[in-house]
Amino acid sequence: MVNSLIPSSVAAPPVEAVRGFAREVARDLALTPKQIQSKYLYDALGSSLFESICRLPWYRITRAEARLLTRRASEMVAPLEDPVTLLELGCGSGEKVALLAEALRSRRRRVAIHLIDISPTALELSERTLGSLEHVSVVGHRATYEEGLRHAARERPPQGGLLVLFLGSNIGNFDPPASHDFLSEIRHALRPGDGLLLGADLVKPVKELLLAYDDPLSVTAAFNKNVLVRMNRELGANFDLTSFEHRAIWNPGERRVEMHLVSLVEQIVRIPRADVTVAFEKGESIWTESSYKYEPHEIVELVSGTGFRSHAQWTDAEARFSLTLFVAK
Ligand SMILES: C[S@@+](CC[C@H](N)C(=O)[O-])C[C@H]1O[C@@H](n2cnc3c(N)ncnc32)[C@H](O)[C@@H]1O
Numbered sequence: 599m600v601n602s603l604i605p606s607s608v609a610a611p612p613v614e615a616v617r618g619f620a621r622e623v624a625r626d627l628a629l630t631p632k633q634i635q636s637k638y639l640y641d642a643l644g645s646s647l648f649e650s651i652c653r654l655p656w657y658r659i660t661r662a663e664a665r666l667l668t669r670r671a672s673e674m675v676a677p678l679e680d681p682v683t684l685l686e687l688g689c690g691s692g693e694k695v696a697l698l699a700e701a702l703r704s705r706r707r708r709v710a711i712h713l714i715d716i717s718p719t720a721l722e723l724s725e726r727t728l729g730s731l732e733h734v735s736v737v738g739h740r741a742t743y744e745e746g747l748r749h750a751a752r753e754r755p756p757q758g759g760l761l762v763l764f765l766g767s768n769i770g771n772f773d774p775p776a777s778h779d780f781l782s783e784i785r786h787a788l789r790p791g792d793g794l795l796l797g798a799d800l801v802k803p804v805k806e807l808l809l810a811y812d813d814p815l816s817v818t819a820a821f822n823k824n825v826l827v828r829m830n831r832e833l834g835a836n837f838d839l840t841s842f843e844h845r846a847i848w849n850p851g852e853r854r855v856e857m858h859l860v861s862l863v864e865q866i867v868r869i870p871r872a873d874v875t876v877a878f879e880k881g882e883s884i885w886t887e888s889s890y891k892y893e894p895h896e897i898v899e900l901v902s903g904t905g906f907r908s909h910a911q912w913t914d915a916e917a918r919f920s921l922t923l924f925v926a927k
Contacts, residue, residue: 606904608622618871619833619924620872623833623874624869624872624874625746627869627872627884628874629861632882632883632884633674634878634884634885634886636857636886639821639824639825639887640715640716640720640721640850641719642718645690645717646719657808657813657915660753662756662916663692663765664697666912666913666919667694667697667921669688671698672701673910674701674795675702675924677791677793677923679759680707681708681710681757681758682702682759683709683755684709684712684760684761684763685750686691686714686904687713687726687743687764687923688715688716688720689721689764690724691723692722692723692726693727694726694765695711695713696728696731698763699730699731699734699774706733706796708735709733709734711734711736712736712737712745712754713736713737714739714741714747715738715739717740717786720736721740722832734771737750744780745784747762749790750807754798759793760796761874762794762795766797767797767919769798770799770854770889771810771887771888771889771890773888781900782904785905788926790926791925791926793924794925794926795924796924797921798897798921799841799891799892799919800892800893800894800918800920801891802891802892804848806844808846808855811902812844814844823839824843825859827839833867833870835867835869835870836867836871836873841863843862843864845858845859845860845883851854853890853892857886857888858886859883859884859886861879861883864877865878866878871888871922894911894913894920897920897922899921906926906927907924907927909925910922910923
């Protein structure tokens, strides 16, 4: 846990973080199918590639959510009591929380912002984005969602409202039982009257969904394959990048887009710092990310079962994306 926005994106990751990465890689590559958790996609290069993905014409989530925030931010912050604390889980560039902070400027009170992200690069980007706002103070937590949430909730002032932002359809990376558990954990960290603003991507035509995760410029392919580069660098692995291919598939039964890295040949890969040797069949894949898609009413049902009531929902009809504001009961 780091309570400052200083860490450099080029610095070597802390030893403990590398050990945790090694442990989880060894565990998850032994599963069937083989897996790597999507949080490991976000090293310095991964975070920069994600920012590029957000600018691709085929990845519409970021622009749709920014449109809704730009138009409706003042309604979203209206229920919060002063002094306001904003807490963003997985802040990325910080551009979205900045839109909400702008909407709070007219209250003439300082706004505390807690940024939680596993990626030092994302925290640095957010610091730059929020640096020009004089009425905000920012605390960065280089941590997982769960750790950062617990830590930030302990640091909030005794009075005032807190709004948790979980945007960019990050909730879609959790399978339904895990999302229920995580939303309950968020609720547990809050007080009655606090808010949760949840961004979720909606079901749409399969062609559109797949283009968002397998773009013609191959930026998403680079983002996905970079986790192999990361394992080579941090864990001493010998993945041959030319023998793996990025693939995005729509799983209609689970209503999720899955990203995979498919082995093009039968091969053996060594990962010394994880103390494993992994055998791949030709065509076997590592499953690196899930992105579940929803209908607007499903979001309300999912979150309402975890101790929140729904306050308002806004939908971008053009890109089929929704933002829902919940209040802790
Ligand atoms: C898909 S990006 C979304 C960024 C931003 N919220 C947006 O809407 O554009 C996910 C962000 O969450 C961070 N992240 C992913 N998994 C995480 C985890 N388990 N704990 C903390 N941060 C995580 C990544 O580093 C990345 O910055």
